[in-house]
Amino acid sequence: MWFESLSTSEKIYFIIAVVASILLVIQIVLMLFSLGGASDMDFDGDFDGVDGDMDADGGLSFFTIKGMTAFFALGGWCGFAAAMGLPGNIWAPILIAVATGTVALLGVGFAMRGIAKMQCSGNIVKHKLVGQSATVYVSIPESRKGRGKIVLTAQDTYLEIDAMTDDEERIPVDTRVKIVEYNEDFALVERL
Incomplete structure (x- = not known):
């Protein structure tokens, strides 16, 4: 059988490549039917005496699924091809697999960032958001130390926008805020 004739490293690369490729095809099919990439979760329960907070950064994320x-x-397919083409050489296929995998990782990260920017633009006139009130959806770190998120309905559209604050205290979830300035890709807010 063909698979049995492969070396151990070739088998490892092949298995990684096949499994990852199947998962990639599943992700693409789910995205086509608007089932993939959704991160909405719903939970109904009660925790006594538990208090929590969560930070989120609206920046570029590479280490996603x-x-x-x-x-x-x-990386798996390129490592497999390199292992087949360079028998006996262990390090070259590893370096090739890591390098090409990193290029794929960066490419997906930048592509997702571009797609997210296209979703946010639309027909929203951003300077008209200044003065609008909103609700904090993801807590906003103090003194522009990071980004949170706010939600509001403006211009007949439900919006979720990255937000920062100049306040010296973190603004927790569900706090009402006012947009005082809108920069290139985030709103500057203050408590109401």
Whole structure:
């Protein structure tokens, strides 16, 4: 059988590549039917005496499921090809797999960032958001130390926008805020 004739490293690359490729195809099919990439979760329960807070950064994220799947798929196939083409050489296929996987990871990260920017632009006139009130959806770190998120309905559209504040205290979830300035890709807010 063909698979049995492969070396151990070739088998490892092949298995990683096949599994990651199958996962990548599943992700693409789910995205086509608007089932993939959704991170909405719903929970109904009660925790007595538990208080929590969560930070989120609206910046570029490379280490996502899509990015890691692309890393292993492309890295696996390139590593497999390099192992087949360079028998006996262990390090070259590893370096080739890591390099091509990293290119795939970065490519997916930048592509997702571009897609997210396209979703946010639309027909929203951003300077008209200044003065609008909103609700904090993800807590906003103090003194522009990071980004949170706010939600509001403006211009007949429900919006979720990255936000920062100049306040010296973190603004927790569900706090009402006012947009005082809108920069290139985030709103500057203050408590109401």
